Amino acid sequence: MDGPPILTAMQMRAAEQAAFDAGTDPYALMEKAGAGAAEIIWRTGHRRDTLVLCGPGNNGGDGFVIARLLRDRGVTVRVAALGESRTASAQRARVAWDGPVEDMLIAAGAGQVVDALFGTGLTRGLEAPVAARLCELVEGATLSHAVDLPSGVGGDDGALLSDVPRYGICVALGAFKPAHLLYPAAGQAGRLALVDLGISLPGTVRRLGSPALTMPGPDAHKYNRGLVVVIGGGMAGASQLAAVAAARSGAGAVRRLAIGGMVAEPHAIIQRRAEQGDAVARELEDERIGAVLAGPGLGLDQEAGGRLTAALGSGRPLVLDADALTWAAKDAALSVPGGSILTPHEGEFQRLFGDLRGSKVDRALAAALRVGSVVVYKGPDTVIAAPDGRARVASGGSTWLSTAGTGDVLAGLAAGRLAVTGDPFRAACEAVWLHGEAARRSGAAFIADDLLRALPAAIAARL
Numbered sequence: 403m404d405g406p407p408i409l410t411a412m413q414m415r416a417a418e419q420a421a422f423d424a425g426t427d428p429y430a431l432m433e434k435a436g437a438g439a440a441e442i443i444w445r446t447g448h449r450r451d452t453l454v455l456c457g458p459g460n461n462g463g464d465g466f467v468i469a470r471l472l473r474d475r476g477v478t479v480r481v482a483a484l485g486e487s488r489t490a491s492a493q494r495a496r497v498a499w500d501g502p503v504e505d506m507l508i509a510a511g512a513g514q515v516v517d518a519l520f521g522t523g524l525t526r527g528l529e530a531p532v533a534a535r536l537c538e539l540v541e542g543a544t545l546s547h548a549v550d551l552p553s554g555v556g557g558d559d560g561a562l563l564s565d566v567p568r569y570g571i572c573v574a575l576g577a578f579k580p581a582h583l584l585y586p587a588a589g590q591a592g593r594l595a596l597v598d599l600g601i602s603l604p605g606t607v608r609r610l611g612s613p614a615l616t617m618p619g620p621d622a623h624k625y626n627r628g629l630v631v632v633i634g635g636g637m638a639g640a641s642q643l644a645a646v647a648a649a650r651s652g653a654g655a656v657r658r659l660a661i662g663g664m665v666a667e668p669h670a671i672i673q674r675r676a677e678q679g680d681a682v683a684r685e686l687e688d689e690r691i692g693a694v695l696a697g698p699g700l701g702l703d704q705e706a707g708g709r710l711t712a713a714l715g716s717g718r719p720l721v722l723d724a725d726a727l728t729w730a731a732k733d734a735a736l737s738v739p740g741g742s743i744l745t746p747h748e749g750e751f752q753r754l755f756g757d758l759r760g761s762k763v764d765r766a767l768a769a770a771l772r773v774g775s776v777v778v779y780k781g782p783d784t785v786i787a788a789p790d791g792r793a794r795v796a797s798g799g800s801t802w803l804s805t806a807g808t809g810d811v812l813a814g815l816a817a818g819r820l821a822v823t824g825d826p827f828r829a830a831c832e833a834v835w836l837h838g839e840a841a842r843r844s845g846a847a848f849i850a851d852d853l854l855r856a857l858p859a860a861i862a863a864r865l
């Protein structure tokens with residue numbers, strides 16, 4: 403579940419400073435970063451003629467190291483700079499390059515372009531002529547690499563501060579930065595690579611890794627493997643998708659509380675009629691219940707409000723999605739119990755937490771703290787945030803997920819894993835991973851129902 407750490411520029415500087423304080427030589431660290439990047443570029447481009455663009459700071463310093471090491475391997479390398487080198491390490495790397503340095507604005511293109519103009523030190527967008535020339539050079543090349551970050555992206559929030567071209571590979575140095583995973587910046591690189599600099603890094607915010615799941619033990623039975631209740635409403639299909647996802651997530655038993663007609667299949671889902679709040683409350687008295695899901699297809703009428711109120715007051719572990727989040731945003735009297743899981747998409751997040759500022763990671767963390775619950779802030783870059791400051795980011799998955807009903811499947815998975823594990827953060831992380839893996843296995847143009855069929859194999863892959 404724990405992928406590599408994601409650090410802001412300030413955290414990265416602090417980690418580097420701690421390494422320097424412990425005796426690491428700053429220039430040795432630049433040589434290590436440059437060597438790691440040069441190795442990745444070499445493996446992709448081999449002897450392709452190369453133009454390295456070097457900026458004024460340490461990102462440019464990395465560029466001079468890369469240029470020298472590629473030249474040492476026999477690559478035809480040209481260097482073009484944007485002004486003088488301003489840091490001690492970058493100046494040293496420039497001297498060690500020992501070759502001509504062209505002006506970036508008038509330098510001719512090459513088959514392979516390496517962008518070492520700006521990294522985490524970028525404070526504003528590139529000047530228009532610089533951004534335009536960068537785009538021309540990168541887009542005119544067959545192979546392109548961004549060193550640490552594509553120049554022009556806000557490293558901490560993934561914003562595009564000026565025109566940014568699309569690169570083949572972005573080589574992250576030392577750690578991922580939010581912009582490697584948050585959109586729109588995350589869309590500017592075809593592939594991510596990571597160079598390990600061997601420095602110690604904080605790990606509270608990480609890329610989502612694959613979970614370690616376990617088989618039911620010999621003592622397992624349907625009630626100790628996790629009992630899930632899904633509260634239904636006018637749109638029976640939505641709660642049914644969620645109920646099946648919960649059942650296929652490894653839970654032992656799933657009940658769907660219906661208000662209208664019953665859904666035909668699968669027969670494994672136990673369906674009971676519960677239209678009013680008091681009927682739902684009675685259903686939720688069962689102490690074996692490990693998770694209650696409210697939201698998918700719940701409805702926004704008065705009876706739906708009554709069913710939601712019963713869920714909120716049940717004392718059972720909760721997953722709140724869709725209409726339950728709409729209710730929570732418009733009715734201040736409905737308070738979300740701490741320890742729940744909320745799964746808002748962008749619109750739902752704005753309605754609930756629209757006043758929060760900062761990157762998507764910052765906002766997800768602030769939202770989690772505010773409601774004392776795990777927040778799964780969905781999208782192409784899904785952030786799972788806990789009130790204790792932990793966050794995981796899942797990005798770069800199948801964009802075919804942008805189809806109706808896939809959110810219901812995710813909510814059902816979260817409820818299922820919550821009933822299995824009893825741990826909201828772990829459950830949310832496992833659910834997001836399984837959802838992404840089921841999508842990957844479903845290929846193209848799938849519908850939400852197809853994800854359900856892909857779930858057993860996705861789980862089997864992690865046992």
Ligand SMILES: NC(=O)C1=CN([C@@H]2O[C@H](COP(=O)(O)OP(=O)(O)OC[C@H]3O[C@@H](n4cnc5c(N)ncnc54)[C@H](O)[C@@H]3O)[C@@H](O)[C@H]2O)[C@@H](O)CC1
Nearest residue numbers: 431432435459460461520521522523524525526527528550
């Ligand atoms: N600190 C270190 O020792 C290490 C840093 N590394 C590299 O260093 C980078 C960070 O280096 P820096 O902090 O020097 O920052 P950058 O090299 O990203 O750029 C900073 C410089 O650009 C200027 N600047 C910022 N925005 C600008 C704009 N829009 N137009 C023109 N100039 C602008 C700043 O005033 C500053 O002089 C990382 O991304 C990474 O590539 C690596 O070499 C590993 C070791």
Ligand SMILES: Nc1ncnc2c1ncn2[C@@H]1O[C@H](COP(=O)(O)OP(=O)(O)O)[C@@H](O)[C@H]1O
Nearest residue numbers: 747780781782800801803804806807808809810
């Ligand atoms: N462009 C996209 N790329 C990748 N995943 C996406 C994209 N758009 C949506 N998703 C994912 O698909 C799911 C959609 O959920 P949601 O918006 O609640 O849909 P619905 O309400 O129709 O079920 C979420 O898990 C979200 O992260």
Ligand SMILES: [K+]
Nearest residue numbers: 517520549551
């Ligand atoms: K760069």
